Amino acid sequence: MNSISKNLRAFAADEEGIALTEYLILLGLLVGGVIATVGLAGTSLDGAWTAWSTFWDGMGPTGAGEEEEGDEG
Numbered sequence: 001m002n003s004i005s006k007n008l009r010a011f012a013a014d015e016e017g018i019a020l021t022e023y024l025i026l027l028g029l030l031v032g033g034v035i036a037t038v039g040l041a042g043t044s045l046d047g048a049w050t051a052w053s054t055f056w057d058g059m060g061p062t063g064a065g066e067e068e069e070g071d072e073g
Contacts, residue, residue, distance in 0.1 A: 038045075
């Protein structure tokens with residue numbers, strides 16, 4: 001038990017260990033925030049990507065060719 005307390009005190013006194021801990025906490029908060037944001041906005045993003053996909057599908061050369069053929073008749 002005495003060696004564990006010595007190790008904890010040494011870790012607490014080491015500034016690099018404290019900085020590493022702070023960075024890990026910050027990284028965890030950032031990752032959690034990104035996951036929460038994507039989770040909450042996921043359905044909206046899905047609708048937006050679907051709309052963009054539909055838009056770009058209509059812009060292709062086959063879409064333009066079909067409109068021209070329909071105008072001739």
